[in-house]
Amino acid sequence: MEFKLAWRNIFRNKRRSIITISSIIFAVIFSVTMRSLQNGAYDNMLKNIVGNYLGYIQIHYKGFWKEKTIDNSYYIKDLDSLNNDPTLAYINHRVEGFALASHEKESKPVVILGINQTAKSEQAQIKNSLIDGSFLYNESNGILIGKGLQKIMNITIGDSLIFLSQGFQGSIASGIYPVVGIVDLKTPDLNKRSVIMSLNNAQDFFGIYHMASSAIIGPKNEKWEKTEKSISNQLDSSKFEVMNWQQMLPELKQLIDVDRAGGTFVLIILYSILTFSLFGTVLMLAEERNFEFGVLVAIGMRKSIITRISLYETLIMSVAGVILGLICVIPVVTYFHFFPINLSGQMQEVVEQFGFEAIIPTSLDPWISLTQAIIVFTITLVVNLYTLIKIKNIQPTKAMRA
């Protein structure tokens, strides 16, 4: 009977119920879309810069990050003990150094990245980025270059680049390498300055045999913090530095934090609007029903039962609003995940200047929908507290006189 009463009460004033449910639907759609776009943009940034290039955790010889010279390299065997760490999925050693690249009349400073081309994780990342030519084969001295660099220096597959740099302990490093492939590293800045070669070739070029400048750590799961802690505990901190992506890219972390705070502020405004709009409805409803509540108490209905009926009403409307909101928003979010919003014009330029890809995909993280749905649902319940207080304080004769 309680549920039946609640259900019928919803249809008693259809227009008001529709307005209430609509405001919940709107709040869910707006908050989920906004958060999905934000998180999707962050995920994309992280995937492009951190996932594809930098790694979530890196180990360097102490001081390398501040002074990126080839002299600050470490012996690979010094990190062999980490292979037994259960929190680690892989370790990829890399050589990273600067050089001057020349092709015909063009010269340009570039970053040479020596990777272990046989490692599956490196292969997966670089092969995914390959847009022309072929990947690095064993024993080959071929190189891959970013598509931006290819354009600037007007290079075609099969052309060679000459590199000149400072090698280990002041030696001169030089070499000529054929371009075997073009990669799109999804970040304009990286595309304009990246040269990728095999680890062996990079070690040869810089004269750092059996050494590397950075170790990219692949955590076993998304909780890279645990892996970072485990590695830090095992390594001699006077010899090695363990850095996470937030330390390596503080600007990116700050950008995400500031943007997230801005988003949270907008959401708070949205939640406030929703709260006041719902409160208006609840206030009207409680005042209108005051007389009826008085009658019910008078004829013998306990206030706790009236409270339950009122709660059921709110629950039905908020659950309906939240579910309908999610039904509306999930296809939209899914669509923009697979077909991201492409930024154009000035916006595209600004984003690319920061080194990011000018697209905004949405995030499909179910936690976003769940969190926003729970928040909106909670607001609805909290707002309904007014009715509960009103019922608790009801005096039948006063209510029936009003």
Add this chain to the structure above:
Amino acid sequence: MTYQSGDIKVQALQNIDLTINPGEFTAIVGPSGSGKTTLLNIIGGLDSPTKGSVKINDTYITQLHEDELIDFRLHNIGFIFQSYNLIPVLTAKENVEFLMLLQNREEEFRSERTLKLLKAVGLEDQIYKRPNEMSGGQQQRVAVARALASKPSFILADEPTANLDSKSSENLLNIMQKLNKNEKTTFIFSTHDQRVINKANRIVTIEDGKIISDTSQ
């Protein structure tokens, strides 16, 4: 019994000493503002007296806590209001059945009694209608059936015919009188209506919060 009207404390009832016996059909009469409704509210436990007590059967209802008092009303007192006050979203049948549900009565008992009562008030063909689909007289008859549904010790009716036309009033009074005679249901009602007063077998007259006469006819 006093109440606050603005800054002034008004004594609504004073020195009331009234005993209602089972099976009586009692009218509380008096001019507007004389204290009729206040007296009914106090008897029904809807208001508490500032002084004195109300004893129903063997229970001093003035000493009961809120929930105990609500439960007491549910099991012992039936209410008929001037403006019917049916639950708008329930049908006539559901409105009558409602109090029995609160009393946790068996479904079979509820259905049987609901139909019996609706038949007694002449509404057996209106059971699936909601209040807004019925006339005032019909709604008040549903209210009478609802008041009787919980098998109360007595029924309090505050100006039950005030919103009804003469035909509906007559009809309602006949039903109430029949129930009083056949089922020995005690009725206490406040009224201005001379036709209602004429039907009562006891008339209690109140003026300025005091009983000025108490006669049987």
